[in-house]
Amino acid sequence: MINLSQAKPSELREMIRGNQLVKPTAGMAGGYAQANLAILKKEHAFDFLLFCQRNPKPCPLLDVTEAGSPVPKFAAPSGDIRTDIPKYRIYKHGELAEEVTDITDYWKDDMVAFLIGCSFTFEHALLNNNISVRHIEEDRNVPMYKTNISCIEAGIFHGKMVVSMRPIPQKDVVRAVQVTSRFPDVHGAPVHIGDPGAIGIKDIQKPDFGDSVTIREGEVPVFWACGVTPQSIAMETKPSIMITHAPGYMFITDIRDEKLGVI
Amino acid sequence: MINLSQAKPSELREMIRGNQLVKPTAGMAGGYAQANLAILKKEHAFDFLLFCQRNPKPCPLLDVTEAGSPVPKFAAPSGDIRTDIPKYRIYKHGELAEEVTDITDYWKDDMVAFLIGCSFTFEHALLNNNISVRHIEEDRNVPMYKTNISCIEAGIFHGKMVVSMRPIPQKDVVRAVQVTSRFPDVHGAPVHIGDPGAIGIKDIQKPDFGDSVTIREGEVPVFWACGVTPQSIAMETKPSIMITHAPGYMFITDIRDEKLGVI
Structure with missing residues (x-):
């Protein structure tokens, strides 16, 4: 049995991608940063990026993908944002519509993914x-x-x-x-x-x-x-679609925790 | 004669607005943060905001205005980005076209201003x-x-x-x-x-x-x-128009230096 706390982020993302690990990610890949997720259509991406810039305490950004690219190339170059989180939430017009383990069917070429630091x-x-x-x-x-x-x-x-x-x-x-x-x-x-x-x-x-x-x-x-x-904001703001992680089911990045220390 | 190092940011911005103070701003309004400026059309604003997010060391953002609003409402609510810098540079297609003391004639409703922290x-x-x-x-x-x-x-x-x-x-x-x-x-x-x-x-x-x-x-x-x-980036990237401060002629904000300390 693999020791989840000692496993590499890329190994864990591969297991999650194969639906072999549908559970909260706390304690996995010790020493590596995990991330909250928010996915929005490109038309809302500037507003949301600005929201994060103005509210860095709740929304500190670790990575923002290019529109249409599912790869968080700075936080996890071998990752895929559509499959590498154990459980996602689909919000439609501010209502939680569904929880799924893969969002490939929801992914569109005009979507931008925001990875937000996690406690x-x-x-x-x-x-x-x-x-x-x-x-x-x-x-x-x-x-x-x-x-x-x-x-x-x-x-x-x-x-x-x-x-x-x-x-x-x-x-x-x-x-x-x-x-x-x-x-x-x-x-x-x-x-x-x-x-x-x-x-x-x-x-x-x-x-x-x-x-x-x-x-x-x-x-x-x-x-x-x-x-x-951001999930609470989505419920108030009601964009046509917003995809997030399910609370506790995070994206595991390749970023070392200590690399995030400012001094 | 007013003591420029002891003057309030709002007083100095008013003098600058009236073209009474066309000089480098170093040493003015001691204890308050000054800022670099970059203004771009809204169509480039997402890309530039993302550029700043990805390059926080050269481009740490202090404020980003709403498209069309010349007021940096967080950094200086009584300020006007079109008049409150002593000298501006107008870059057209990556070439320095002009230096002016007021950009009211260049300002368009689809422009976004970025204020970037200064050393x-x-x-x-x-x-x-x-x-x-x-x-x-x-x-x-x-x-x-x-x-x-x-x-x-x-x-x-x-x-x-x-x-x-x-x-x-x-x-x-x-x-x-x-x-x-x-x-x-x-x-x-x-x-x-x-x-x-x-x-x-x-x-x-x-x-x-x-x-x-x-x-x-x-x-x-x-x-x-x-x-x-950002000015060097503009010269390489060649957006149709980019407006910046002239080096050394900064925007004086209402933000206390010490408020920017992370601890």
């Missing part, structure tokens, strides 16, 4: 600093919340930021800010520390996406911008 | 670290060179990177890397340290743009990606 990279950095990550400890998906923080709009794209939350012991909060600040391409520093109500979260135990996790005495909820934001 | 911000940070900046000492323009480093192409845009050079005492080279790494939005860390020949520079005393400066015994030439790169 797995900075979670690895937190763990290396002896700051534990609760949802990993509890073997759950990270809790994610819609906030009252407006993204900066660009063309047709607008909406609220989605954040992920990790409870951090009070004594480690400053270090958590420092550690994640090194990685702006995977959401970077937190967007908020403490009171969930201040960013419009009513009940910390009821996340809008993912699972709830235990917050212990002496721990502070710390919130990072989240790569699920 | 003044990190030079200020070097000075605050007691690392002197030779061309400021010698009251010259920074020396800039075409290199053999290829930018990553995007659509029609391709070409070589332009770099600026500052001689740094051997003992300060590591600190210079650290200090400038904090500011990725104004070119960030150097792209090369030492041997000019290794990046295709034949004669360090003959810059392609700007002035030559003295390199003293025990100093190392250190090279940073430069915001003049």
